[in-house]
Every structure is written in C-alpha cells, then in structure tokens.
Amino acid sequence: MLAKKILGVLMIAGGIVAGVWIDVVFFFVGGIEEIIRGFQAHPNSGHDIAWGFVRTIAFSGLGLAAAIFLLVIPGLFLLTTKHRGRPWNRPVKAR
Helix, strand or coil, X not given: CHHHHHHHHHHHHHHHHHHHHHHHHHHHHHHHXXXXXXXXXXXXXXXXXXXXXXXXXXXXXXXXXXXXHHHHHHHHHHHHCCCCCCHHHCCCCCC
C-alpha cells in the first residue's frame, strides 16, 4: 500500500518534470533556434521563420499534455485507489 502511494507520487512528479522539460527544450528553445536559423539563412523566406513561431507558440503545451496523459493520470489513479485485497482471499457469498 505504501509502495503504491510512493510510486504514484513519483509518477506525478516525474510526469510534471518531464513535461516541462520537453516543452522547454524541444518546443520553446527549438522553436526560437529555428526562427534564428531562418533569419540567418534566408531573411526573405518566411517558411522557416513561420514554422519556428508555430513550434514555439502552438506546440508549447504538447509535451506537458503528453506527460500528463502518460504519467500523471496513472499516478493519480494509483494514489486514489484503495487496496481491495486478493480476489482468492475474499469469502464467497452464500446464495
């Protein structure tokens, strides 16, 4: 029971940290880097610059959302479920 709660807390904390890290490193910093490279390579071409803005603004919550669905929700499930015991140890109801 205690191990389940510890695992749930670790999953929730790990999910939040992983989601924020993915958002910052891949989408925010990567998008800004792509904008800078777009200005340096072709200042008149808007494709790389626009994709950098889209990557920075539109996809900024995608990493956190993925981490929430993959780690935080199962972690909350582990924290909130009660221990029911093993099904083979339950008494059989008489009919």
